[in-house]
Amino acid sequence: MQFSKRMNHFGENIFTTLLSMKQELETSGTKVIDLSIGAPNIPPAQHVIDALVEAAKDPDNYIYAIKDLEELHEAVAAWYQRRYQVKIDPAQEVVSLLGSQEGLAHFALSMIDEGDLVLVPDPCYPVFGDGPLIAGADLYPMKLRKENQYLIDFDEIPEEIARKARFMVVSYPNNPTTATAPPEFYDRLIAFAKKYDIIVLHDNAYSELVFDTEPGRSFLEYPGAREVGVEFNSLSKTYGLAGARIGFCIGNAQIVAQVAKLKSNMDYGMFLPIQKAAIAAITGDQSCVEKTREAYRRRRDVFCDGFTEIGWKIDRCPATMFVWAKIPDGFASSEEFVKTLLVKGGVLVTPGSAFGKSGEGYVRIALVKDEEDIRLAIRQVKESGILK
Numbered sequence: 001m002q003f004s005k006r007m008n009h010f011g012e013n014i015f016t017t018l019l020s021m022k023q024e025l026e027t028s029g030t031k032v033i034d035l036s037i038g039a040p041n042i043p044p045a046q047h048v049i050d051a052l053v054e055a056a057k058d059p060d061n062y063i064y065a066i067k068d069l070e071e072l073h074e075a076v077a078a079w080y081q082r083r084y085q086v087k088i089d090p091a092q093e094v095v096s097l098l099g100s101q102e103g104l105a106h107f108a109l110s111m112i113d114e115g116d117l118v119l120v121p122d123p124c125y126p127v128f129g130d131g132p133l134i135a136g137a138d139l140y141p142m143k144l145r146k147e148n149q150y151l152i153d154f155d156e157i158p159e160e161i162a163r164k165a166r167f168m169v170v171s172y173p174n175n176p177t178t179a180t181a182p183p184e185f186y187d188r189l190i191a192f193a194k195k196y197d198i199i200v201l202h203d204n205a206y207s208e209l210v211f212d213t214e215p216g217r218s219f220l221e222y223p224g225a226r227e228v229g230v231e232f233n234s235l236s237k238t239y240g241l242a243g244a245r246i247g248f249c250i251g252n253a254q255i256v257a258q259v260a261k262l263k264s265n266m267d268y269g270m271f272l273p274i275q276k277a278a279i280a281a282i283t284g285d286q287s288c289v290e291k292t293r294e295a296y297r298r299r300r301d302v303f304c305d306g307f308t309e310i311g312w313k314i315d316r317c318p319a320t321m322f323v324w325a326k327i328p329d330g331f332a333s334s335e336e337f338v339k340t341l342l343v344k345g346g347v348l349v350t351p352g353s354a355f356g357k358s359g360e361g362y363v364r365i366a367l368v369k370d371e372e373d374i375r376l377a378i379r380q381v382k383e384s385g386i387l388k
């Protein structure tokens with residue numbers, strides 16, 4: 001049999017190796033604390049579950065949705081107005097996604113042609129590059145460096161690359177580096193995108209998980225943003241709806257129309273009870289958002305302070321549900337450290353190199369376990385003696 005060359009982008013990777021190492025350890029009786037994948041364990045608020053259950057009881061809600069409910073778009077407009085003071089046209093400036101991941105995987109198919117150039121951060125959340133690769137793009141990595149607070153340095157992008165680029169993916173608060181971006185950054189981004197006619201996809205999955213400073217903002221708050229791009233937003237972490245698969249593409253009407261057109265030929269819309277649950281989430285009582293933020297903040301403090309105490313110095317991360325930590329001295333690579341941490345300490349994290357070349361020397365920890373398990377992870381690593 002012969003298969004698509006496209007699939008070669010998803011060859012055997014470190015995740016497959018780590019997963020089988022983890023399974024082997026578990027079979028031999030070791031408790032592995034898995035902090036590798038960003039799968040949240042905080043459930044939705046009761047009123048959101050109730051809305052889903054009520055809608056699921058109605059036999060009429062099992063038809064193909066085909067399109068988003070008008071009331072869903074109106075709810076998104078009300079949410080953006082209330083939360084970010086951004087006015088959007090519910091009829092033309094929003095389309096739902098079956099999770100941001102789905103949107104990120106498909107976006108390039110509606111924007112570019114084979115051989116076009118796409119700018120992606122390095123390191124980055126993998127689908128930022130995989131989506132464009134599926135569409136046949138060439139990628140240019142925009143380096144995120146600690147000394148630049150992990151912000152994209154637009155002056156570093158060569159003129160001929162900027163002229164060729166069709167779109168760019170930008171995302172703050174950032175996974176994996178956990179960095180946030182100040183308003184001046186967005187002004188520079190929009191000026192750069194206008195100058196070179198580059199479409200911007202801003203992924204805003206973590207605006208609600210900013211801990212010690214002002215709340216996160218929307219890309220669409222900045223003047224000119226809507227002329228150059230769209231924002232993806234997700235209900236997965238903010239409202240505990242990860243498994244329900246719901247997110248949105250919001251902003252420039254022409255781009256939204258392209259995404260909606262592609263999707264209308266690929267899927268039959270979102271299960272209606274999920275649309276109803278999303279409405280309940282974004283228009284209902286918002287105290288769950290604060291509770292979720294607090295839960296992640298406490299986990300971050302327990303993790304960063306606890307490991308610092310036992311000899312692995314980790315600064316408290318400013319945002320997201322992740323910790324981005326430099327590997328301790330004495331390890332040749334992030335992969336080597338991850339394997340040692342797993343085998344000797346029973347703790348699984350992701351090597352920074354899995355997010356791109358510039359991630360080497362770091363690991364990403366997903367705060368997807370309760371404080372008790374995080375404390376256990378610290379104890380296990382301390383007892384393993386791997387931190388000298």
Ligand SMILES: Cc1ncc(COP(=O)(O)O)c(C=O)c1O
Nearest residue numbers: 038099100101175205234236247
């Ligand atoms: C930056 C970023 N974007 C998108 C996603 C995917 O979100 P969703 O559940 O909406 O597909 C994640 C999930 O970890 C993420 O970290």
